[in-house]
Amino acid sequence: MNAPRNTQYRHLDVQKIAGSLGAEVRGVDLSQDVSEEVLAEIRAALLDNLVIAIRGQNITPDQQLAFARRWGEIHLHPFMQGMEDYPEILKIVKRPTDKKNFGGSWHTDQMFSPSPAMGTMLYALEVPSAGGDTLFTNQYLAYESLSDAMKDIAGQLRTVCVGDNFKAANGLSRKERYDRQMSEMKVKDPGDVITTSIHPLVRTHPETGRKSIYIGGHVQNFDGMTDEESQPLMDFFMKQSTRPEHTCRVRWEAGTLTFWDNRCTQHFAINDYPSETRLMHRITIRGDQPF
Ligand code: SIN
Secondary structure (H helix, E strand, O other): OOOOOOOOOOOOEEEEOOOOOOEEEEOOOOOOOOOHHHHHHHHHHHHHHOEEEEOOOOOOHHHHHHHHHOOOOEOOOOOEOOOOOOOOOEEEEEOOOOOOOOOOOOEOOOOOOOOOEEEEEEEEEEOOOOOOOEEEEOHHHHHHOOOHHHHHHHHOOEEEEEOOOOOOOOOOOHHHHHHHHOOOOOEOOOOOOOOEEEEEOEEEOOOOOOEEEOOOOOEEEEOOOOHHHHHHHHHHHHHHHOOHHHEEEEOOOOOOEEEEEOOOOOEEEOOOOOOOOEEEEEEEEEOOOOO
């Protein structure tokens, strides 16, 4: 159970895109009802590769939602306004005049929730002529490549994860940042939804049984430590997580649906297409409480 997986596929064509994680998947049409057998292969491809870019799709919001619901309950983003007709879908858009993009730093989705997103499905509708790729890390490798002594220390740490992380954002609220920098990404009041949570730094994947480092931009500090004590350790674990050999890069095409496992990855949307539009539809699926 703890060994890296390597499934033989009968229905899907699965090609790795990097040494540590990531694969391109062909041979499935998500506009149709996917059979249980094919769904099981998609799950295996996800667990094997952590991030899968399913190429050549042409799906409506209803079809994306139907596929997402096969994986569990939809996790509504507590801060981000969904689409008017599809509140479960977040339209991620950067226009030529926008200076910043959504997701442009290392993070794992909705880590600030008590039961954070298990997975994210991002479907590309419009992509720049070049650029706008997304980077991913393998957080299993981030853990497994630590010394035994550091694994022991990591195993004792707990992260304080904050949805509106003023500290990481130079004192600006999420709303202030987004209103200034992203013309079409609208922030809402989370109301009484819990947006601060404490999680173990080392989590065990509920399906593979492997341990990984669970960290990202929503972490404000380690539980019970001062900022001064936390920061050098956070810097170390972020550097360890994002070592080049722990990453892959998904190059988007319109019609690609990328599905990643937030329980064992981080991602980073690259902002390198200043005068073009990039438009995506994102759905996140609720996971369980990290342990
Ligand atoms: C995100 O962080 O969910 C967005 C990733 C992307 O747009 O590539």
